[in-house]
Amino acid sequence: MNKETGMESWELLARIVETGDATLIESYLDGLSPNETARAISRISPEDQNRLFALLDPEEAAGVLREIPDAQAADVMEELPADTAAAILSAARSDDQADLVAELGDEEAEAIIDRMAPARAAGLRKLLTYPPDTAGGIMITEFLAYRDSLLGRDLVDDLETHRDEYADISVQYMYVVDKDEKLKGVLRMRDLVFPPKTKPISETMITDPMSVEVDQTLHELELFFERHALLGVPVVDSNGCLLGVVRRSDVEEAVAKRSQRQFLSFSGIVGGEEFRSMPLLSRAGRRLSWLSINIVLNIIAASVIAMYQDTLAAVIALAVFLPMISDMSGCSGNQAVAVSMRELSIGLVRPNEVLRVFGKEIAVGILNGIVLGALLGGVAILWKGNAYLGLVVGVALAANTIVAVSLGGLLPLVLKRMKLDPALVSGPVLTTVTDMCGFFIVLSLATVLLGRLTG
Amino acid sequence: MNKETGMESWELLARIVETGDATLIESYLDGLSPNETARAISRISPEDQNRLFALLDPEEAAGVLREIPDAQAADVMEELPADTAAAILSAARSDDQADLVAELGDEEAEAIIDRMAPARAAGLRKLLTYPPDTAGGIMITEFLAYRDSLLGRDLVDDLETHRDEYADISVQYMYVVDKDEKLKGVLRMRDLVFPPKTKPISETMITDPMSVEVDQTLHELELFFERHALLGVPVVDSNGCLLGVVRRSDVEEAVAKRSQRQFLSFSGIVGGEEFRSMPLLSRAGRRLSWLSINIVLNIIAASVIAMYQDTLAAVIALAVFLPMISDMSGCSGNQAVAVSMRELSIGLVRPNEVLRVFGKEIAVGILNGIVLGALLGGVAILWKGNAYLGLVVGVALAANTIVAVSLGGLLPLVLKRMKLDPALVSGPVLTTVTDMCGFFIVLSLATVLLGRLTG
Numbered sequence: 005m006n007k008e009t010g011m012e013s014w015e016l017l018a019r020i021v022e023t024g025d026a027t028l029i030e031s032y033l034d035g036l037s038p039n040e041t042a043r044a045i046s047r048i049s050p051e052d053q054n055r056l057f058a059l060l061d062p063e064e065a066a067g068v069l070r071e072i073p074d075a076q077a078a079d080v081m082e083e084l085p086a087d088t089a090a091a092i093l094s095a096a097r098s099d100d101q102a103d104l105v106a107e108l109g110d111e112e113a114e115a116i117i118d119r120m121a122p123a124r125a126a127g128l129r130k131l132l133t134y135p136p137d138t139a140g141g142i143m144i145t146e147f148l149a150y151r152d153s154l155l156g157r158d159l160v161d162d163l164e165t166h167r168d169e170y171a172d173i174s175v176q177y178m179y180v181v182d183k184d185e186k187l188k189g190v191l192r193m194r195d196l197v198f199p200p201k202t203k204p205i206s207e208t209m210i211t212d213p214m215s216v217e218v219d220q221t222l223h224e225l226e227l228f229f230e231r232h233a234l235l236g237v238p239v240v241d242s243n244g245c246l247l248g249v250v251r252r253s254d255v256e257e258a259v260a261k262r263s264q265r266q267f268l269s270f271s272g273i274v275g276g277e278e279f280r281s282m283p284l285l286s287r288a289g290r291r292l293s294w295l296s297i298n299i300v301l302n303i304i305a306a307s308v309i310a311m312y313q314d315t316l317a318a319v320i321a322l323a324v325f326l327p328m329i330s331d332m333s334g335c336s337g338n339q340a341v342a343v344s345m346r347e348l349s350i351g352l353v354r355p356n357e358v359l360r361v362f363g364k365e366i367a368v369g370i371l372n373g374i375v376l377g378a379l380l381g382g383v384a385i386l387w388k389g390n391a392y393l394g395l396v397v398g399v400a401l402a403a404n405t406i407v408a409v410s411l412g413g414l415l416p417l418v419l420k421r422m423k424l425d426p427a428l429v430s431g432p433v434l435t436t437v438t439d440m441c442g443f444f445i446v447l448s449l450a451t452v453l454l455g456r457l458t459g
Numbered sequence: 460m461n462k463e464t465g466m467e468s469w470e471l472l473a474r475i476v477e478t479g480d481a482t483l484i485e486s487y488l489d490g491l492s493p494n495e496t497a498r499a500i501s502r503i504s505p506e507d508q509n510r511l512f513a514l515l516d517p518e519e520a521a522g523v524l525r526e527i528p529d530a531q532a533a534d535v536m537e538e539l540p541a542d543t544a545a546a547i548l549s550a551a552r553s554d555d556q557a558d559l560v561a562e563l564g565d566e567e568a569e570a571i572i573d574r575m576a577p578a579r580a581a582g583l584r585k586l587l588t589y590p591p592d593t594a595g596g597i598m599i600t601e602f603l604a605y606r607d608s609l610l611g612r613d614l615v616d617d618l619e620t621h622r623d624e625y626a627d628i629s630v631q632y633m634y635v636v637d638k639d640e641k642l643k644g645v646l647r648m649r650d651l652v653f654p655p656k657t658k659p660i661s662e663t664m665i666t667d668p669m670s671v672e673v674d675q676t677l678h679e680l681e682l683f684f685e686r687h688a689l690l691g692v693p694v695v696d697s698n699g700c701l702l703g704v705v706r707r708s709d710v711e712e713a714v715a716k717r718s719q720r721q722f723l724s725f726s727g728i729v730g731g732e733e734f735r736s737m738p739l740l741s742r743a744g745r746r747l748s749w750l751s752i753n754i755v756l757n758i759i760a761a762s763v764i765a766m767y768q769d770t771l772a773a774v775i776a777l778a779v780f781l782p783m784i785s786d787m788s789g790c791s792g793n794q795a796v797a798v799s800m801r802e803l804s805i806g807l808v809r810p811n812e813v814l815r816v817f818g819k820e821i822a823v824g825i826l827n828g829i830v831l832g833a834l835l836g837g838v839a840i841l842w843k844g845n846a847y848l849g850l851v852v853g854v855a856l857a858a859n860t861i862v863a864v865s866l867g868g869l870l871p872l873v874l875k876r877m878k879l880d881p882a883l884v885s886g887p888v889l890t891t892v893t894d895m896c897g898f899f900i901v902l903s904l905a906t907v908l909l910g911r912l913t914g
Contacts, residue, residue, distance in 0.1 A: 073805060268797055323768075343728060361735070
């Protein structure tokens with residue numbers, strides 16, 4: 005909130021947009037942090053959003069869109085006239101272009117790309133053919149490349165002549181290619197501090213430069229930058245031709261995005277980001293798609309209880325313990341899921357090391373199962389004064405904790421081998437299996453000991 | 460696994476350590492990726508770990524420790540003789556030193572720091588006084604700073620003379636200070652491509668350089684690097700004196716660590732990382748500390764059921780639906796928690812915007828509550844042929860979904876304002892409240908309609 009006027013940033017932004025003064029809008033947005041920009045834009049009306057982006061020049065508009073989350077930027081783009089959207093997209097950096105288009109609907113994306121200049125459209129279409137979590141999907145295509153025969157002096161001249169033009173390009177490295185565009189070497193800015201001016205740059209460059217292939221995965225890129233203290237690496241095709249550059253910061257951004265997606269899937273937000281500025285029906289519908297799978301799984305699990313209605317009718321106190329056994333097994337199992345997901349993500353465990361994880365988890369399950377079972381059994385005895393009730397409830401919780409902890413530890417490994425997303429699938433599978441198992445143990449034990457429980 | 464020998468990397472490492480040949484160990488570890496290094500070291504015996512780090516020279520050992528997670532590295536350090544540990548710690552980079560010491564026990568840390576050279580120990584102790592998630596806690600103290608009166612030629616000479624020594628220091632920027640160590644300017648490597656050699660560097664440098672204060676928070680640093688395309692920023696104290704440099708990559712690393720901690724807390728792994736190479740009792744105990752809070756909360760929630768035993772005895776079918784209502788409300792509520800946490804983290808919502816979030820969430824809660832309630836009510840009617848049972852179950856699930864979704868949306872905001880960790884506290888509070896509320900709604904409704912349900 006603005007302390008002087010008492011107005012929220014979006015109220016002020018809406019007023020400024022109404023003036024139609026592009027310079028005023030630019031200088032106001034320049035003063036906001038990226039978070040505040042995202043907030044202000046998400047809160048003004050769709051009409052004001054349209055007006056705002058139509059008023060700004062495309063370069064400036066692309067800069068503003070870069071500061072807000074991709075899903076939100078795509079929502080804004082879809083509302084704009086296709087020509088305006090195409091101009092803004094053309095002004096964006098290559099990797100931002102690809103990220104934005106990935107969030108657009110297919111039809112909207114086509115309509116916008118069709119209106120871009122043919123060369124840019126072709127470049128973007130080419131970029132879009134690479135899967136998002138690969139070097140091709142992460143790289144930028146803005147870089148400096150020079151022929152190997154160029155003289156050192158001419159390179160320095162070129163840099164000085166195009167100083168302004170190159171200002172937007174990150175020139176930590178310059179790449180050297182042969183006549184077939186094959187990558188031959190790399191020059192660092194520091195190599196130009198004392199350049200041999202009258203020799204071809206092929207004599208100054210670092211030869212045999214490191215590079216990655218266009219189809220290498222995000223995980224491989226992470227490992228590459230872990231091992232090499234570089235700011236960027238050239239991307240080549242299978243012939244060794246230079247296609248683009250993957251920067252360290254782009255890899256870090258992609259990793260951060262992946263862990264956000266993981267956190268959201270883990271909590272049942274599926275199909276990408278949800279922001280509260282999105283339409284109600286789409287928010288409710290996407291959440292419901294996940295909930296409806298869960299309710300079916302819940303009904304299946306509860307059917308175990310339905311088979312033991314006579315036992316329940318005889319010992320009604322059991323009904324009090326069923327939800328607790330279900331919830332506690334979920335908690336114990338989820339801890340093991342989290343440790344496995346973390347160990348998998350940093351490579352401390354491999355998906356095929358099922359036995360090792362089982363051994364490590366069952367030990368924790370037995371220890372914690374005994375403690376929790378004794379605790380709940382004790383509460384049952386104190387409450388009803390029946391040692392057998394305590395025995396049934398305690399043994400059931402102990403046994404089910406062992407099941408939940410070992411299953412929770414193994415699930416992410418097994419799902420990973422089945423190419424399923426552990427963040428998405430572990431939770432529902434764990435809950436369903438441990439519910440069924442827990443209900444079965446407590447109710448079948450109670451059925452066997454029915455005489456003692458009702459005596 | 461090594462394809463030729465069929466041996467796992469740690470089996471090979473253990474054998475190589477037994478040879479006692481430091482060069483062999485170094486070249487073997489150099490060939491492993493950081494993930495594989497962490498894995499191999501975590502799997503060899505504590506004795507072999509000791510032998511390994513005692514054999515390597517401290518520089519090399521510090522490099523290896525850098526590649527494995529801090530918690531694991533600290534475990535290794537604690538097992539080493541304090542002199543060896545001190546030598547390794549001295550060889551590590553300043554920010555790694557601070558991260559490592561933060562994971563050590565207080566006594567172990569003291570014993571190791573006491574054995575470092577006095578100047579280094581003092582530097583490290585100074586670094587440790589800064590809170591971890593601030594500029595002081597994240598900065599490195601290895602940087603190049605020159606007096607403003609130095610001539611351009613002398614600076615270039617210094618760089619050439621110390622080329623090897625400076626190789627480890629990231630020299631994207633050099634800093635210029637006055638006689639009181641006050642930050643006066645910044646030089647980029649590219650400014651040295653055409654340096655005015657006979658003039659003092661104060662004439663070439665960028666004056667009024669950007670800087671951050673030593674107590675700025677991680678969040679403020681994130682915003683700083685979002686706004687400014689810089690690789691690093693100098694850190695100054697309240698007098699403007701240069702203390703260190705925060706690099707973009709360090710901020711990204713700190714943010715990634717924070718989101719890992721968040722994911723683990725969210726799943727009930729509290730008090731830092733858990734790896735399966737840690738001792739069983741400490742793993743089980745830490746998980747149990749979280750589970751025992753949950754079981755108490757569960758007992759409190761279940762006490763609501765205990766108050767309605769007569770109703771349950773009369774309509775035993777209700778016992779089948781209790782765990783489902785508990786579980787489904789947890790699912791719906793957690794979705795809202797995740798959206799709030801995500802919106803809070805990117806600043807789309809502020810902790811005081813309770814009304815906005817409530818309005819947005821209650822709408823989703825009503826829609827999804829009606830759909831889920833109708834579904835579960837329908838199942839109840841199909842199963843027992845009693846429309847009133849369907850009504851009770853359906854209305855209870857609908858009402859409790861509304862409660863869970865609005866509460867889930869609000870909890871992270873409220874907890875944030877109370878300075879509690881939403882990732883840690885949201886889950887248990889949400890489950891307990893929605894369980895109590897759900898059990899109460901279904902059982903009190905059933906009590907009112909008891910005649911119709913048993914008829």
